[in-house]
Amino acid sequence: MTDAAGSAAGRSFDAANDRVRGASADIVRRASADGDPLPGTVGFAGAVDGRIVRDALGRQPVFTEATDPTAWSFDPNDLAVPETVPAGHARSTAGDERVWSLPDPDPEPDDRAAVRRVRGAVRSAVDDTATEGLAVAFSGGVDSAALAARLDAPLYVAGFPESHDVAAARTAASKLGRDLRIVELSHEDIERAVPEIVAATGRTNAMDVSIALSLFLVAERAAADGFDRLAVGQGADELFGGYAKVARAPEDERVAADTVRGARREVVETLPDQLERDVLTLRGAGVEPVAPLLHDRVVAAALALPGRMLVTERGERKWALRLAVREWVPDPVAFREKKAVQYGSLVSRELDRLARQAGYKRRMDDHVDRYVESLV
Structure with a gap:
């Protein structure tokens, strides 16, 4: 999550097309080089140096086309078959690579x-x-x-x-x-x-x-x-x-x-x-x-x-x-x-009440899910 706005899809992996939400490309590069999962941001995602990246906690979602990892967006509706980039990973044409993992520090004794x-x-x-x-x-x-x-x-x-x-x-x-x-x-x-x-x-x-x-x-x-x-x-x-x-x-x-x-x-x-x-x-x-x-x-x-x-x-x-x-x-x-x-x-x-009023009774499996699907 970030203060930055805007959504974009990109297909070209080169430095001129670096686009990141939540951090600068330089911060992401340093965090990648150092393996630092908490580099002082509120999360980040986007394209950096030919890879689509997502921070260790997944605070910024990012997606690629399931059949083409060079086609990506912050909005899954921009893609025909969107596939989420996992938290802490970088995705490229070579596949997914884990770059960051959350630390597991010893508990503070004081x-x-x-x-x-x-x-x-x-x-x-x-x-x-x-x-x-x-x-x-x-x-x-x-x-x-x-x-x-x-x-x-x-x-x-x-x-x-x-x-x-x-x-x-x-x-x-x-x-x-x-x-x-x-x-x-x-x-x-x-x-x-x-x-x-x-x-x-x-x-x-x-x-x-x-x-x-x-x-x-x-x-x-x-x-x-x-x-x-x-x-x-x-x-x-x-x-x-x-x-x-x-x-x-x-x-x-x-x-x-x-x-x-x-x-x-x-x-x-x-x-x-x-x-x-x-x-x-x-x-x-x-x-x-x-x-x-x-x-x-x-x-x-x-x-x-x-x-x-x-x-x-x-x-x-x-x-x-x-x-x-x-x-x-x-x-x-x-x-x-x-x-x-x-x-x-x-x-x-109240969502449950509406489902039952619409005929989706509790005795039915996933009755509220069925009601939600009926509204779409």
Whole structure:
């Protein structure tokens, strides 16, 4: 994710055709030569020296034609049969080569030092974010509050009127002393947005679509209000131990790891696929995503956290992040637990309701997936 805009497809591999999002070609060259997976960016992708590259965390999606790796684009709709370039890889006519892998540092033994490092990384990443044309996707949780409290940009939340996210965002915005723009959702909004999300992402499964819906509708409203960039809190749950399955490792069968740190690593490795969906969704709505919490500095600080600073013995998740940002986020917001966006906004519930109203009953396999496909 980056502040740069624009999408292009290219077929010629030479220096004159270097085109990268998120970093200069020189930074990518140095990172490649050094094998440095975290060279100080918020992710990058594009064409450099005859190869199509994508950063180690996959923060910038990029695609090539399945039958012709010299035909590429940031937008899969530019290609007949798009094929994603894997995170951390370079693709050329010779095939895919892994160039970067995320580090796996030993845990920081000093908890206070670990929190200080997270605090400094998050603060600098947010403060370095340009605010021209920027709005903030704000759900009232610690992730978006860490951005909202330091960015002079309007806050937007989307959800059905009685949703948890709308109520939480109202309360948190009030504690931050900020105005909030509420995008109240309806069934008509869902029915209209689903085909656009599918067109942008190529995905029709219910989970991806329900996650994307709130993002899309917030971004669409922000774009209609004249903003072309949207700050999002993506990455915090994965990096800082925000998932219940991470907190319950090794008992939770959804993870293979036998430690909290190992389970956190597993979910971090799912980010490239998630970020592809989110970036394409937001661009499809007319804004460029900006994700300060995915800056290399933040990633490095998070990966060095010991398990106890991800999840406490009492089961409190994202502990280091909460302690870090309480310097500028009020405690009732910094330590608030929040539902996943598809549930907190009630989008998942209402998408299921629409599917059943359309005749796709729960007794049917993948009934919501079938409903989504019927709208396309």
